[in-house]
Amino acid sequence: MDRGNLADLTAFVAVADRLSFRAAASQLGVTPSALSHSMRQLEERLGVRLLNRTTRSVSVTEAGLRLLEQLRPAMDQIAGALEDLNETRQRPMGRLRIYALHLAAAAVIAPVWERFLSTYPDVHLEVAVGEAPIDLVAKGFDAGIAPRDRAPADMIAVRVMGPMKVAVVGAPAYFARRSPPRTPDDLAQHSCIQFRRVGEGTVFAWPFERNRQSRRLSVDGRVMVDDPDLAVRAAVDGLGIAYTIEALAEPFQRSGQLVRVLEDWSPTVEGLFLYYPGHRQVPAALRALIDMIRCARGKPGKSVLKNPFTKS
Incomplete structure (x- = not known):
């Protein structure tokens, strides 16, 4: 017809x-x-x-x-x-599919998903975590979350997390055995959770900054991981000091499982963007999620360092 x-x-x-x-x-x-x-x-x-x-x-x-x-x-x-x-x-409803870097899922989605799903009971949220770039449209995703340079040029990108403060943390039980470091040089006397990104040969050197002076230190320790969450977990378990970001360490700081050190030496790293195809007819559920994330995060600051926990 x-x-x-x-x-x-x-x-x-x-x-x-x-x-x-x-x-x-x-x-x-x-x-x-x-x-x-x-x-x-x-x-x-x-x-x-x-x-x-x-x-x-x-x-x-x-x-x-x-x-x-x-x-x-x-x-x-x-x-x-x-x-x-x-x-x-x-009205926000139906299935909302998000593809995010591991860090983005933990730092952007997890802090708001309980409130988001409570506010919009007709939305079903699906979060897929991966480090490799994918074709969002071909894979059926509504949006992705990653650093700005990961967003394809033909997609709309909106900031959902401003530059993130680095957090250097350890467990109270660990610091009961060793005095907390007062300067980055003191880390030489500590066991540090080392970090090496997947597919890279070099171990991540820890950047520090204070009074416009920057330093980058290679640290030693008995544990090496390739996942930011594992680094935090190792610190919670008392295996050493971890170099991470506030968003990942904050829940454990609130619970008393982690103690922060070297805060005056901690720089900020670049933030995260949510990207999606097209200006028009943005799904109501996606609009609502973006608004909730941005309200929760407040105004972004100025970025300092490239995020060491994401791979471009």
Whole structure:
């Protein structure tokens, strides 16, 4: 069925409901003469009279009544589908699929997902974690979260986390055995959780900065990981001092499982962006998530260092 037939059938239902070309034309936003012409064309295509009409009145023929009986359920179903679509556009609902770096999932999504799902009970959130760049559209994702340089040039990117403060942390039990470091040089007397990104040969050197002076130290320790969360977990377990970011360490600091040191030497690293295809018709659930994340994070500051915990 082409769009013309569907439009004419919709017009026929309007005329049959009101038994008036003028009232039906007003509902459809056309002139009575244009509507009458459409009905004549429909009857000619079908080869049957659907309406009896005079200058004074309109009635539906027997054939028209039979057609109307079959059309109404279909028209109601179409109207319901359009209403559901409009509701989806206005109210966050349905499945929202996000692809994020491990760090982004932990630092951006996890802090807000309980409140987000409580606020929008009709949304189903799916978070896939991966380090490799992917084609979001081809894989069926609504958005991705990563540093700005990971966002494809043809996608919209919005900041969802400003530059993040580094946190150097250790467990209270660890510092009960060794005095907390007061300067980066003191780390030479400590066991540090070393970090090496997947696929890279070099071990990450810890950057520090104070009073516009920058330093980068190679540290030693008995544990090496390639995952920021594992570095934090190793510190919680008392295996040494970890170099991470506030967002990952904060929950353990609040619970008393980690203690922060060298805060006056801790620099900031670049923030994270949420990126998605197209300016128009952004899903309501995605708009709501972006708004909630940005409100939770407040205004971004100025970035200092490239984020060492993400791989470009």
